[in-house]
Amino acid sequence: MYGPVPSRRLGLSYGVDIVPFKVCTLDCVYCQLGRTVEKTIERKDFAPIEAILAELREALAEGAKADFVTIGGSGEPTLHSRLGELIDGIKGITDIPTALLTNGTLFERRDVRGDCARVDVLLPSLDAGDEQTFRRIDRPEPTISVENVISGLCALREEFAGQIWIEVFLVPSINTAPRQIAHIKEAIDRIRPDKVQLNTAVRPTADPNVVKLNAEKLQEIALRLGSGCEVVADFSIAPNGQVTRGGGADELGMHFGVAEKRQTVLSMLKRRPCSLDDISAGLSLSSSEAEKYVAQLQDRGLVQATRKGGRVFFKSVS
């Protein structure tokens, strides 16, 4: 568990990480965590859910606030075979809405759809509507096809009473040609999600050649995809590079000691590469504090610096 930390799509969120690092059904070129370690479709009982629930109970007892408890993490959460029990457990201890970040590849399976039924918001990805583009951008486990994914999401829509917010990650020269966007639109029209959110690579990615799409092009594609489509703005950094949003995770700063804060910074960097501004805005730390914890983590060999688009990001060395 980590957080609460701010996210661009869900506000302030407790994160629940339930599968080991980069155990995933995909190996997306834009993944912020690096290459997939184990590409699989086999569901397993990875992390003991009792321990996760105990940790969440403890964090809530300390009184920190959040908009969501978000199940996601550093791999594909629907691969956890006790996901349904975990969601029921979370619902049993808090009224905070639950969200599930997923790549959406396993919804053809009835057991996976059943497990997710009690979540409030499901946030699946869909980066392509045609097979060739899907293979190129998401590098799936070989038995997964884009039609599996789309029909699974359609079945989910039929059965699921909560919100479905689809994220489309756009990578220039890979999935942004008009023909490819038309295929994505066809798929979205079939699935009928509540929202479509567009994202692009603003942080270091698994494939270093991946670049971000500019804001103008993102808006143009949003218009083509229809009225339920929005560009997910970068949560903390304005185009001029300044932090625009104050934390929201102030409680962390007030209640946690040095070791806990350093650990929270590390947890954040395990989730995705962040700049010092991200860390400072996300965890309500002063710039000098953020710098201090990052330096300590670098000294321990737990974190390393990397560059993207002229900016310095820090990521966990896993």
Ligand code: SF4
């Ligand atoms: S972006 Fe998500 S779905 Fe894609 S490889 Fe990374 S963890 Fe898996």
